[in-house]
Amino acid sequence: MTLQRHRDDERSVRPKSTLFCTACDHESPVGGDWRVRTRGDRMVTVCPDCETAIDDRPVAHDESMVPNHPGALTVVASTRLLLTSTTLWWTPLAVTSSALLTVLDRP
Numbered sequence: 001m002t003l004q005r006h007r008d009d010e011r012s013v014r015p016k017s018t019l020f021c022t023a024c025d026h027e028s029p030v031g032g033d034w035r036v037r038t039r040g041d042r043m044v045t046v047c048p049d050c051e052t053a054i055d056d057r058p059v060a061h062d063e064s065m066v067p068n069h070p071g072a073l074t075v076v077a078s079t080r081l082l083l084t085s086t087t088l089w090w091t092p093l094a095v096t097s098s099a100l101l102t103v104l105d106r107p
Contacts, residue, residue: 021047021054 017030026049028034035046038059045055059079 019045019054021050021052023047023052024050026050 018027019030019032019034020027024047026047028048033048034054035048037044037046041059043057043059044053046053
C-alpha cells in the first residue's frame, strides 16, 4: 500500500519567522525587506510593496525587550546616545551655574 502525497506536503518550507502582509500577500523573513519606522514612541513595521503597517509596538528602551527587526537596535542606540549626551552636557552646565550663583551672591 502506498501513501498518496497531498498538496500540503509539496508546499515550500518557510522559517517560522516569516512575516506576511495581509493586504498584498508579500512575504519575507523578519529581518528581510520590511521597512521599520518610528512614529513617536511606537515602532511600526511596514510592507515595502503596499505600505501597509503589519506590526505596531512600543519602542523598547531595554535591549532585552528589542524585537528582532532591522533598525530596532539603531533606535535603541540613538536613544541611548541622546540621553548620554544630554547627561554629559547637563552636568558641567549645572556645576558652572552653581559656581556662578555662588560668586554673584558674595557681598
